Amino acid sequence: MTDTIIQILLLVPALIVAIVFHEVAHGYVAMLLGDPTAKERRRLSLNPLRHVDPIGTLLVPGAMLLAGGPAFGWAKPVPVIKERLDNPRFGMMAVAAAGPGTNLLLALVGAIALGLFAPKLGLGMNGEAGYGAQALFYFILINIFLAVFNMLPIPPFDGSHIVEGLLPPSWGETYNRLRPFGMMFFFALVASVWFFPQLGILENTVGVPVNWLLEKYLGLAEAISGL
Numbered sequence: 001m002t003d004t005i006i007q008i009l010l011l012v013p014a015l016i017v018a019i020v021f022h023e024v025a026h027g028y029v030a031m032l033l034g035d036p037t038a039k040e041r042r043r044l045s046l047n048p049l050r051h052v053d054p055i056g057t058l059l060v061p062g063a064m065l066l067a068g069g070p071a072f073g074w075a076k077p078v079p080v081i082k083e084r085l086d087n088p089r090f091g092m093m094a095v096a097a098a099g100p101g102t103n104l105l106l107a108l109v110g111a112i113a114l115g116l117f118a119p120k121l122g123l124g125m126n127g128e129a130g131y132g133a134q135a136l137f138y139f140i141l142i143n144i145f146l147a148v149f150n151m152l153p154i155p156p157f158d159g160s161h162i163v164e165g166l167l168p169p170s171w172g173e174t175y176n177r178l179r180p181f182g183m184m185f186f187f188a189l190v191a192s193v194w195f196f197p198q199l200g201i202l203e204n205t206v207g208v209p210v211n212w213l214l215e216k217y218l219g220l221a222e223a224i225s226g227l
Helices: 002-032 054-066 088-121 131-150 158-166 169-176 179-195 207-225
Strands: none
Touching: 002 088, 002 131, 088 131, 088 158, 088 207, 131 207, 158 169
């Protein structure tokens, strides 16, 4: 139980930072492309209290970790009004891509920090790490996972806005009709992962690009630590 609590204490701050920057990136790019809604509603702040959903950002991930399951979570979505964008079709794609792109950038920052400070934080060649190195590892992993997971083409994930923008307009309208059912798909996915872990749904889908990217980021950290 103590190890689980420590893991939560290391994971939750990383999750909050990753989610807050993800949401602010959406709002900031939307503002640059003509929609100041997020700014008007004071959602461009890095203050976590403006973005954290008590249930989705804290309660659900914490409870799932305590129960030994995968940690899923969400924040209050930053408001974006498609019609206010200068180019709604391109704008929504750019706004959607900004969140995952920011998470990959944060993971890069985490990898550089891990490489620079790993010896001082207790990261050994055998993979055992002190809490500082563990925190940076989780920070990298969480940001990679959020980036990849949000690119799933399931409404209302970011990937769905990109797919909609790439489709011909008539197909995009049909695809957009699935949006009201998006959360049903999401919870069905969570339930499948939770109740049928033997299927390896995440491991065989999202897990593949996540592990590939994690290997690259950790490789960069190792290269930096050896300089």
